[in-house]
Structure formats: structure tokens, C-alpha cells
Amino acid sequence: MTEAPVKMRSRHVFKSFGATRVLKDVSVEVRDGEIVALIGPSGAGKSTFLRCVNNLELIDSGSVEVDGELIGYRRVGDHLQPLGDREASRQRARIGMVFQHFNLFRHLTAVQNVAYGPRQVLRLDRATAERRAAELLGRMGLAGREHHYPRQLSGGQQQRVAIARALAMDPSMILLDEPTSALDPELRVEVAGVIRDLARQECTMLMATHDIPLVEDIADRIVFMVDGTIVEEGPAEQVLNAPAHERTRAFLARMTSRNDAPA
Numbered sequence: 001m002t003e004a005p006v007k008m009r010s011r012h013v014f015k016s017f018g019a020t021r022v023l024k025d026v027s028v029e030v031r032d033g034e035i036v037a038l039i040g041p042s043g044a045g046k047s048t049f050l051r052c053v054n055n056l057e058l059i060d061s062g063s064v065e066v067d068g069e070l071i072g073y074r075r076v077g078d079h080l081q082p083l084g085d086r087e088a089s090r091q092r093a094r095i096g097m098v099f100q101h102f103n104l105f106r107h108l109t110a111v112q113n114v115a116y117g118p119r120q121v122l123r124l125d126r127a128t129a130e131r132r133a134a135e136l137l138g139r140m141g142l143a144g145r146e147h148h149y150p151r152q153l154s155g156g157q158q159q160r161v162a163i164a165r166a167l168a169m170d171p172s173m174i175l176l177d178e179p180t181s182a183l184d185p186e187l188r189v190e191v192a193g194v195i196r197d198l199a200r201q202e203c204t205m206l207m208a209t210h211d212i213p214l215v216e217d218i219a220d221r222i223v224f225m226v227d228g229t230i231v232e233e234g235p236a237e238q239v240l241n242a243p244a245h246e247r248t249r250a251f252l253a254r255m256t257s258r259n260d261a262p263a
């Protein structure tokens with residue numbers, strides 16, 4: 001079987017915030033249609049890495065490419081120059097991002113939240129953008145909630161609006177940052193179901209998560225990161241069942257026992 005083409009490739013990414021070195025030589029590949037789970041303890045740098053892929057943060061050195069295009073910088077001769085605002089937001093618009101705390105506009109309804117990007121960035125007219133938004137909300141099981149404001153929706157429903165919002169831009173890939181971790185168990189199941197459906201539709205996803213059952217369910221590959229460095233990566237089944245590294249084993253044991261603990 002030939003391997004799918006590479007969708008996202010990071011090479012030797014370093015990122016610091018002041019004196020805090022957060023990413024230290026992170027090289028990751030995500031292939032077209034692949035679901036990659038980025039796992040690891042709190043503070044490992046998972047969110048920061050996703051933010052770098054989406055150009056919400058600029059890396060200090062190394063490179064990130066999506067569909068072969070350099071993210072955050074342009075080459076000028078031998079040098080790299082940070083992109084201007086316009087180019088940076090064009091890149092951001094091509095990569096969907098779903099956040100832990102949904103990040104919906106509070107003053108916009110569900111359908112307006114989903115239609116916002118297509119109207120502002122893709123320049124769709126209002127009727128077309130809202131019709132497409134309503135269709136996507138329907139696919140997320142939110143028919144009838146189109147005109148609700150975020151405060152009138154449960155956390156699970158808000159996260160499904162956020163996923164619809166990401167899909168509305170026809171993204172090249174979707175980054176999910178702890179999409180289920182702000183949710184109660186039953187709402188988590190609801191959102192996990194939507195993410196599982198997307199995985200079946202061969203969306204390309206890179207997801208930072210502590211939700212090991214969701215990882216077991218949908219991930220093709222796992223990247224395990226500790227303290228800004230990748231400790232282990234491989235096919236999900238292999239990493240979950242026979243982790244090669246002691247730190248991966250200890251982390252998974254800790255996470256699994258926490259998930260199995262009575263509520």
C-alpha cells in the first residue's frame with residue numbers, strides 16, 4: 001500500500017516564551033486522512049505546538065509546513081521573514097482549530113458563529129453562508145438550535161457549534177486542543193461521537209488530548225510528548241498496548257486508572 005501524502009510536517013521546531021523553552025526540537029508528520037493524537041502530561045507543550053501549526057504562535061526555529069506551504073514565514077533569499085497579518089490570517093483560515101473552551105462569539109447565534117468565517121474570510125454572501133452553516137449544524141445534531149446563543153447551549157452543544165465553525169471553512173486539516181476535557185462525561189460522549197464521525201469521513205486531524213478512550217477509539221497514530229520533546233511515537237495500537245518507553249507506559253497507566261476511577 002502506498003502511503004498517503006504528507007499533510008503537515010514540522011521539522012526541528014523550537015519555541016520559547018521569554019526564558020521558558022516550551023518546544024525543543026519537535027518533528028511531527030501527519031499524513032492525509034490520518035488522525036494523530038498528541039498526548040502527554042500537562043505543560044508538555046501540546047497546545048503550544050498546535051498553536052504554532054495554526055500560526056497563532058510564531059516558531060523560533062525549525063519549520064512547519066501544511067500542504068507543502070511554510071507556515072508563519074516566507075523565504076526571502078536565504079532568510080525567513082515572518083508573514084504579514086493578511087497572509088498569516090489566510091493561512092490560519094485554511095486550518096481548522098477547535099479549542100477546549102469553545103471560543104464562540106457570545107453575542108452571535110450558533111448559525112452566525114458558523115457563518116462568520118465564511119462571510120468575513122471567504123466572502124460568501126450572508127444567505128449562502130448561513131444556509132451552509134445551518135446544514136453543518138444539522139450534521140452536528142443541532143437542528144433547531146441554529147438561533148440559540150452560546151449561553152443557551154450546553155457545553156457539548158457549544159463544542160459541536162465550534163466544530164461546525166471549523167468545518168465551515170473547508171479546512172485542509174483540523175487541529176483539536178482538548179476538545180472534550182471541559183465537558184461532563186455525558187456531554188463528552190456526545191462530542192466524541194461527532195469527532196469519531198469526522199474521523200470516518202477521512203478528515204485529517206491532529207488532536208491534543210487527555211481523553212485516552214477517545215484516542216483508543218479514533219487515533220491512527222500517537223505522538224507522546226513530555227517537557228517539549230517527543231518521547232515516543234507510533235501506530236496507536238502499538239503505543240497503547242506496548243509502549244516502548246517507560247515514561248509512556250507510566251503516563252498511560254496513570255491516565256487509564258484515572259479514567260476507570262468511579263465518578
Ligand SMILES: Nc1ncnc2c1ncn2[C@@H]1O[C@H](COP(=O)(O)OP(=O)(O)OP(=O)(O)O)[C@@H](O)[C@H]1O
Pocket residue numbers: 017020022040041042043044045046047048049178208
Ligand atoms: N503565552 C505564553 N506565555 C508564557 N508561557 C506560556 C505561554 N503559553 C504556554 N506557556 C507555557 O508553555 C508550557 C507548555 O504549555 P502548553 O499549554 O503548550 O502545554 P500542554 O501540554 O498543552 O498542557 P495541558 O495538557 O495542561 O493543556 C507551560 O509551561 C506554559 O506555562
